Amino acid sequence: EVHLVESGGGLVQPGGSLRLSCAASGFTFTNYWMHWVRQAPGKGLVWVSRINSDGNNTNYADSVKGRFNISRDNVKSTLYLQMNSLRPEDTAVYYCARGQPRQQGLDPWGQGTLVTVSS
């Protein structure tokens, strides 16, 4: 069964850093683009970033560009999101999701991990 499990969320002060992880299982991790999507409390879904199968092609939303870094370890089948210079508006549940081939949507999604940026 295909499974994605996020971890690493928590409470961090403004200006702080946090690294999220997403452990993948049940599929050949190296064959897929991977994405991060976030959702602020009570709000809608916002796409954050993606990385290609080799890890050498990345894209970011303007709101996180220069502060967040997406990466992957294909040996460990794990996706990461390094978040620096965190702001209160980064408070959200962060989901990792697998990109289907040929741009056919995101499936499946992990259960999400909550990041709270507050003093």
Next chain:
Amino acid sequence: DIQMTQSPSSLSASVGDRVTITCRTSQSINSYLNWYQQKSGKAPKLLIYAASTLQSGVPSRFSGSGSGTDFTLTISSLQPEDFATYYCQQSYSTPRTFGQGTKVEIK
């Protein structure tokens, strides 16, 4: 960036009703349009990709149509388990923008 406009933002419907949600994009995205369902406290689930292709395991009462800039998600006969929030998303270009969501509530 491609802007996504969903309507309505919420609706009330009864079990058995036909429900239609629309999504309009700020530029043509061919058929690179996906629909997701999110239940309260849960992760989103892919329902439809490429505008009209049902993801495996999704009930046939869900259908999608459209191309270019105008798209529709239809639930032919609303079931109790369909009460949720629905999002459209374009996969034509980055950033992969989402619509603001449509909350489907019980009348």
